[in-house]
Amino acid sequence: MIEQWNAADLRRLASYLRSVTKPMIIAANKADIAVAKNNLKRLQERFPERMIIPCSAESELALKGAAKKDLIRYVPGNGNFSYTASVSDVQKNALDFIDKNILQQYGSTGVQKVLDSVVLDVLKYIAIFPGGVNKLEDKDGNVLPDCFLMKDGSTALDFAFRLHTDIGNAFIRAIDVRTKRTVGKEHLLKHRDVVEIIVRK
Incomplete structure (x- = not known):
């Protein structure tokens, strides 16, 4: 029977086997750039069966760095942070950008959500x-x-x-x-x- 399959049949079988044996989550990084929402929408249309999580690894790194320097109080995965010290104008602008364009838009930087989803939802x-x-x-x-x-x-x-x-x-x-x-x-x-x-x- 398999001898009668064409290339499209084999591709469908391979895709199915891969989806069962290697489940995936799409970590849509760079959610902080201007075209991110359009890119996210295209991904969701192209892969409706996949979990797609918008994230900004750069924002997560910046928040963790600021927390390590005791400038802010931030728990990875949270959708907010609070200032614990005075910051320079440059630092405030960067942190405000993250708050407005990432945390308020998506609820978090998405990085912890990707990790949690892989461990809890995919790997069970x-x-x-x-x-x-x-x-x-x-x-x-x-x-x-x-x-x-x-x-x-x-x-x-x-x-x-x-x-x-x-x-x-x-x-x-x-x-x-x-x-x-x-x-x-x-x-x-x-x-x-x-x-x-x-x-x-």
Whole structure:
């Protein structure tokens, strides 16, 4: 049967197989340039089945740089920032441009959204935090400083083994820290669960 296929049939098959085995997100960078909206519209028309995320890596880099110098308070992925120090006119103009043309237009620089979408939507991972029912901070006062990416469908026992083989082997039960409910080894974890693992001594 395949011998009867023409080049167009083979191309369609190859495209289908690629879409199934190598799912893609289009990171439409340079969203800060004048023709960006037209380019984005053309991409959406050409690839209606694909997730297309407008982004500006240059804007993200500038915001992170300003935050590192303590000029602004900015959390990657957020749609805003706040000034924490006085800035020069040149710096203010650049930051105002990013705010008006990127953050207000698209809701964020898009960079974190691309990363989140790849990890959570395409690769189907969930973020799980180890924590205790009575303690969510480390010795330095950082709240939930660790995060583990687990495949969707992972269990409490899978998470215990991810922390350490010895923890998995000594697993007794887990506790859903939010609800304070005891769960067993087969308990399916959900995105952003905080889990305490109880082990044999």
